[in-house]
Structure formats: structure tokens, C-alpha cells
Amino acid sequence: MENKQIQQLIKAATEQLAYSYAPYSRFCVGAALLAKNGMLFTGCNIENAAYTPSNCAERTAFFKAVSEGVKEFSAICVVGGKDGELTEYTPPCGVCRQVMMEFCDPEEFEIILAVDTEQYRIFRLKELLPLGFGPDNL
Ligand code: THU
Secondary structure, eight states: OOHHHHHHHHHHHHHGGGGOBOTTTOEEEEEEEEETTSOEEEEEOBOOTTSTTOBOHHHHHHHHHHTTTOOOEEEEEEEEEETTOOOSOOOOOHHHHHHHHHHSOTTTOEEEEESSSSSEEEEEHHHHSTTOOOGGGO
8 A cells, every 4th residue: 555545544534533422431533444446434433321332433434435335445544542642553343343354355455553644553454353254254
């Protein structure tokens, strides 16, 4: 992936922190999902007073895309931190990794974990979800 595109994804994910609705954990997360057709879908975490209906930033981005007919993706960037302060990487939770497994090629799909535009790491889905169960297993 080109450096320019990585920077663009990090910036878009970071902008999402402003929309994060996290009054319970105060842990704000932003995501930017790049579709294979070049479209960018953003997302933030959305919490709920009943706790379990909360949605992660990554799934917000995926579900926005799929609900608009886009189902092929090349990369996602995730940023997060307490009160929106970015100090460490925020790896996707297990549920979000499983949602990625549904729509992405685990050997190809890239997950960019970032603190800022200079501090980031890129993983393939396969690294974060080894031996994942997906549509090919059925
Ligand atoms: N969260 C995300 O949105 N994405 C992640 O990758 C990790 C966790 C959210 C869920 C919850 O709103 C808050 O962060 C604390 O767990």
C-alpha cells in the first residue's frame, strides 16, 4: 500500500474520534475502511446505556459499507484512546476480526494500527486471526 494512502487512512480514522459516542468507557475509537473500488467508509464506536448493544468503530465502518452495497475491501485503519488521546495502538476486538473474516481475504486484507501519521504498524488479517473461520469453511 502506498504511503500517501496510509496517511490518508490514518487522518480519516483520527477525524472520526470527534464523533465517537463513548460516555461509558470514555475510550474513543475511529476507523477508516478502504474498499477495493477506492471508496472510503469511516466509523466510530457507539456505546449504549445497556452496554451490550455497543458497536465498535470497525464494525460501524463495515456495516455502513455493506449497507450501501460495497463488500470488497483492501484495508482498514484503527485509532483509539481514552478521551480520544492517542498514545498506544488499538487492536480490533475478536468480534470485529470475525466480521473482517466475512468480507476480506485474510492473506491480503491490511489492518493499520496507528498512533499518528508517523507511528503505525500494518498487519494482515491472517496474522490477527490465524485459522479464522469464514465463508470458505462452509
Ligand atoms: N472498541 C472499538 O470501537 N474498537 C476496537 O478495536 C476496540 C474497542 C470500543 C468498544 C467500546 O466502545 C470501547 O472501545 C471500549 O471497549
